Each structure stands twice: as structure tokens, then as C-alpha cells.
Amino acid sequence: MSKTLFDKVWDAHVVRSIKDGPDVFFIDRHFIHEVTSPVAFLGLENRGIDVIYPNRTFATADHNTPTIDQHLPVKDPLSANQLETLERNANKWGISHWGLGDQNNGIVHVVGPEHGITLPGSTIVCGDSHTSTHGAFGAIAFGIGTSEVEMVLSTQCIMQPKPKKMRININGTLGKAVGPKDVALFIISQLTTSGATGYFVEYSGDVFEKMSMEGRMTVCNLSIEMGARGGMIAPDQTTYDYIEGRQYAPKGADWEEAMAYWKTLKTDEGAAFDKEFNYDAAEIEPxxxxxxxxxxxxxxxxxxxxxxxxxxxxxxxxxxxxxxxxxxxxxxxxxxxxxxxxxxxxxxxxxxxxxxxxxxxxxxxxxxxxxxxxxxxxxxxxxxxxxxxxxxxxxxxxxxxxxxxxxxxxxxxxxxxxxxxxxxxxxxxxxxxxxxxxxxxxxxxxxxxxxxxxxxxxxxxxxx
Structure with a gap:
């Protein structure tokens, strides 16, 4: 049976299907930051539950970090408290933490791919709506709420109904000064901010195949702004070249094994989508x-x-x-x-x-x-x-x-x-x-x- 890229990744991570209900869905990578994680950790403490797989969770300070004078104490008391709480929780539970002053620190959806944590075929969640960014690598990535952050910390699973599938095809050559951000804003202007509600979107066609990984991340990042649960692009040589050699990327024989799997991650001929749109790149301007x-x-x-x-x-x-x-x-x-x-x-x-x-x-x-x-x-x-x-x-x-x-x-x-x-x-x-x-x-x-x-x-x- 022909499958979409989304189906292949989703089905590989279903632990249990509940009849007429959601799937119990395994999460490979969990990103946390200082805003949505404190209450989740407090829930674990109140229930006497441990973090089940600390090595699958990665913490970075980003939302409350000032963009000047980071060597000084943070002046805003709310921001300072949340940053300190993240560090304290990460240390308590043995979670990797990149706080202010750490050379690895940065915006969660930037540092994840930079360090090779984001990989094709993986499932990724974070208490942040723009987690859809990571779908650029052929991953299923989406934002979750605080109670779900607690669920992933304690079980490494989440309960999710399987979304419907949409494909957006754009072919042709982009015009002068038209980049990935323009492509994404064009799509949203056509579909509106609710046009993809309930769907997971696959972006396909010449335009996306020619994009760099940075450009693909920009497009997938904005999937959420048209109501989509997330967006994804099939991995290809551009993807592999970006990942290879990064800190958390597979090495040696593990790399070869991963590549063999990653190359299967594309939509099969004849696979069905619930909705599909086609656009000409020439239609798009800045x-x-x-x-x-x-x-x-x-x-x-x-x-x-x-x-x-x-x-x-x-x-x-x-x-x-x-x-x-x-x-x-x-x-x-x-x-x-x-x-x-x-x-x-x-x-x-x-x-x-x-x-x-x-x-x-x-x-x-x-x-x-x-x-x-x-x-x-x-x-x-x-x-x-x-x-x-x-x-x-x-x-x-x-x-x-x-x-x-x-x-x-x-x-x-x-x-x-x-x-x-x-x-x-x-x-x-x-x-x-x-x-x-x-x-x-x-x-x-x-x-x-x-x-x-x-x-x-x-x-x-x-x-x-």
C-alpha cells in the first residue's frame, strides 16, 4: 500500500492505537525551555515521578533571555526566575542544559538542528508552537502544552489523534529577491490562518527541493501560522550534507544504517492526501x-x-x-x-x-x-x-x-x-x-x- 512521508514516520512511532481515540505516540526528541517546563516539572515532583529518558530531552534558555548584556544578571524578575528554574530542574533530572553563557545556547529551533539533534524520520516535540521548524528534516515535529510536556518527561509518549494530510506543491523558478519567507507568507495569504487546521502539511516540488536547509526550516516554521499541526519536507542530499558530522548526528556504521532508512522517507507514488494545492513559483513576489x-x-x-x-x-x-x-x-x-x-x-x-x-x-x-x-x-x-x-x-x-x-x-x-x-x-x-x-x-x-x-x-x- 502506498504511503505518504507523514504516514511512514507516524506509523513507525505508534506504540498503541486506541479504537475511536488517539494514538499513544513515541517521542524521539523532546526540547524544553524556561517558559512551558516549570509547571511540568512541578507536576512530576508532586506525583513522585521521574524523567524516564533524560538523554532524550534537551533544555536551552531562549524565550526570556535578554538580547544585550547577557553577562550581567537578568533585570526582569520574572525572566530571571524562569531561567534559574530551568537550570535547577535540568540539573536535578540529569537533562542536558544550555543556559546563558553556554556557547551552545540559542533559540531552541535553531540549536536543535545545529547540533544534529534533529534527524530525519524522528518525532520531536517542544512546549512551543514553532516546533514545526524541525519538519524541514523529514521529521514529525509539533508544539505541545504544559500537561503534555509533563507526559513526555514521564513516559516519553504522548496521546495524539492522527492528523489529516495535505500536500502543497510549488514548481517553477522563484523571481528576484523572492526567498523562503516570501514563499511561506504567500501560502498563508492563499490558505488563510485557518486553512490547514487539522492537517499535517508536506511541501513538495521544485521550489522546496532547491531550498537550503535554512530555507526549508523557515517554511516549516510558519506552517503553524496557517493552522497546520506541522509541516515537513522529504529528506534528500541537501539534508544529509547538513547533518553529517554534527555533534549528535550518527557516526560510522550508525551513519550508514541511518542513511539507509532516511532514503526510504519519501511519499510513494500514488499515495493519497486529504487535500492538495498547486502553485506556480512565478506567482510569488516579495x-x-x-x-x-x-x-x-x-x-x-x-x-x-x-x-x-x-x-x-x-x-x-x-x-x-x-x-x-x-x-x-x-x-x-x-x-x-x-x-x-x-x-x-x-x-x-x-x-x-x-x-x-x-x-x-x-x-x-x-x-x-x-x-x-x-x-x-x-x-x-x-x-x-x-x-x-x-x-x-x-x-x-x-x-x-x-x-x-x-x-x-x-x-x-x-x-x-x-x-x-x-x-x-x-x-x-x-x-x-x-x-x-x-x-x-x-x-x-x-x-x-x-x-x-x-x-x-x-x-x-x-x-x-
Whole structure:
């Protein structure tokens, strides 16, 4: 019987199927951070239960880490307490922990792949919605809640109903200045933020086959923003080349055995999906959002749509535009901006900084722009320095911050002031996401760079 990639990985991890109920599903890798794990550990203590497989859980501090002065005590008391609690719990239960000051530290969905913890055919969970990132390797990866974190810590299993299957095919050649972030925002603009609810998505076609692993991670990261349980891309030579030699990757005979299995991880001819979509790469141009969800996105040459032309409620559409200070039918090009954020688990990798630098090289940061450039890990930070990117950024008037999530979700002092506009390479733009009253425009690293040097929304194709 023909199987999809998703079926092959899912079925290999079912411990027990419950009739008319969920599957008891084994988890290979469990990532934890300081926000969703404290209550789970407290539950274990209250019930007198141990962590069953500490070697399958990996802890890194990221959500509450300030992106400056990480050598100093964390000023925010909530952040400081959560960071200390994570370290204490990891030490108590014998879990690998990369805290502030550790060279391996960084955003969980960046450091997992960097160290070869993320592998094809594996199942991965974390108390964070953007765990879907790891699906770029042909893994089933999804976010879980606090009670489920406790379940995985104590049993290494989770109870899950099997999602439906969707395939999104994009073939052809992407245009100038169109990257993975634009591809993802285009898909969400077509399907809406609920269009993939209840599905696990496989991305297929020329466009994804040609993408680097960094690009595939960006696309899978944003799967959750169209309601999907997760997204995945079949592993290939690009995947194997990325993994080989990394710290936790298989070595020697184990590598050969793993490769033999990984090469079976692709959708069989004739395998059925519950829903399928096809797009032409030529349809996609540099994207930017104009509203308060990731589905409210348009190509940079387009105007904000009229309420009557979209599906959904007019009241919510009007409310979103009112919050953003925009009007129907307006162009996004030339709109003045105040902040630029390059970073997050979506776009905090070395390729994102290379793209940003390709635009700002030889130019200067606009005087009206405050820029937060936040690498996803210390490894990325080191690469930025080694490749001469830091010198390019500094000559253009930018400063490099330290790894962490806080500029994405307005923790510590990383908050965009009320009423200010931020072109952000992050993944969410709902009201107040980057600070109370802040206004976020989601975009690619190239779009962010173009805005950073012009002080306004600018088509990056004009600067390349």
C-alpha cells in the first residue's frame, strides 16, 4: 500500500492505537525551555515521578533571555526566575542544559538542528508552537502544552489523534529577491490562518527541493501560522550534507544504517492526501503583511485589498486596519517605519544575515530606524563574525545583539513602543506581539534590510 512521508514516520512511532481515540505516540526528541517546563516539572515532583529518558530531552534558555548584556544578571524578575528554574530542574533530572553563557545556547529551533539533534524520520516535540521548524528534516515535529510536556518527561509518549494530510506543491523558478519567507507568507495569504487546521502539511516540488536547509526550516516554521499541526519536507542530499558530522548526528556504521532508512522517507507514488494545492513559483513576489495576522499579506507591488474582496468578516478586517493605521486600497510601498527586527526561530540563521548584509553593504542605516539584529544562536553569531558580515553591518551603522527570543515576543526591554511600526522577520504580527500597541509588518530578511536603509517599506528588488 502506498504511503505518504507523514504516514511512514507516524506509523513507525505508534506504540498503541486506541479504537475511536488517539494514538499513544513515541517521542524521539523532546526540547524544553524556561517558559512551558516549570509547571511540568512541578507536576512530576508532586506525583513522585521521574524523567524516564533524560538523554532524550534537551533544555536551552531562549524565550526570556535578554538580547544585550547577557553577562550581567537578568533585570526582569520574572525572566530571571524562569531561567534559574530551568537550570535547577535540568540539573536535578540529569537533562542536558544550555543556559546563558553556554556557547551552545540559542533559540531552541535553531540549536536543535545545529547540533544534529534533529534527524530525519524522528518525532520531536517542544512546549512551543514553532516546533514545526524541525519538519524541514523529514521529521514529525509539533508544539505541545504544559500537561503534555509533563507526559513526555514521564513516559516519553504522548496521546495524539492522527492528523489529516495535505500536500502543497510549488514548481517553477522563484523571481528576484523572492526567498523562503516570501514563499511561506504567500501560502498563508492563499490558505488563510485557518486553512490547514487539522492537517499535517508536506511541501513538495521544485521550489522546496532547491531550498537550503535554512530555507526549508523557515517554511516549516510558519506552517503553524496557517493552522497546520506541522509541516515537513522529504529528506534528500541537501539534508544529509547538513547533518553529517554534527555533534549528535550518527557516526560510522550508525551513519550508514541511518542513511539507509532516511532514503526510504519519501511519499510513494500514488499515495493519497486529504487535500492538495498547486502553485506556480512565478506567482510569488516579495511579500509583506498589512494586518494583524500572518494571512493578511500581499506582494509588495500590490495594494491593501478592499474588505469586500476578501473572505471573512468585515468587522475584523476593519478592526485590524484601524489598529495598524492603514486604509483599504493603499500601497504598502513608501510607508514609513520605525523599527527593523532581524532574528527569531524563523529568520535568525546565518543565511538570513547573509541576505540582510547583501542589501545593506555599502549603504547606511536610516536615521529614523532602530534596528535589532539578533542571531539565533552563538554559533550563528560566530559565523557572522568569521564571514565578515559583522564588519559590513557595523560600517552601515548597525549593531549586533545576542541570541534569544525576547525581541520576538516583547520580553525584557525588547519592546517596540506603542504606535510604532516594525518590519519584522518573525512569525507573528497580532496586536501587541512586539510590545503593547506596537505594529508589526512581517517580511523577509531582504525586505527588512531594504526598510532599514531607506526608513520605509521598499521593494528589495530595487536595491539588489
Amino acid at each position: 511579500m509583506i503583511t498589512f494586518g494583524t495576522n500572518p494571512g493578511m499579506g500581499i506582494g509588495i507591488s500590490k495594494d491593501i485589498p478592499l474588505a469586500q474582496s476578501i473572505s471573512g468578516g468585515k468587522a475584523s478586517f476593519d478592526k485590524s486596519l484601524n489598529y495598524m493605521g492603514f486604509n483599504e486600497g493603499e500601497a504598502m510601498i513608501e510607508k514609513k517605519i520605525d523599527y527593523v527586527f532581524l532574528g527569531s526561530c524563523t529568520n535568525g540563521r546565518i543565511e538570513d544575515f547573509r541576505a540582510f548584509a547583501s542589501i545593506v553593504k555599502g549603504r547606511k542605516k536610516a536615521d529614523n530606524v532602530t534596528a535589532w539584529l539578533v542571531p539565533g544562536s552563538h554559533i550563528v553569531e560566530d559565523q557572522i563574525k568569521e564571514e565578515g558580515i559583522l564588519e559590513i553591518l557595523e560600517e552601515a551603522g548597525f549593531e549586533l545583539r545576542q541570541p534569544g527570543c525576547s525581541a520576538c515576543l516583547a520580553m525584557n526591554d525588547d519592546k517596540v513602543p506603542a504606535g510604532k511600526y516594525a518590519v519584522s522577520t518573525s512569525n507573528r504580527n497580532f496586536e501587541g506581539r512586539q510590545g503593547p500597541g506596537s505594529r508589526t509588518l512581517l517580511a523577509s530578511p531582504l525586505m527588512a534590510a531594504a526598510a532599514a536603509v531607506t526608513g520605509k517599506v521598499t521593494d528589495p528588488r530595487e536595491l539588489l
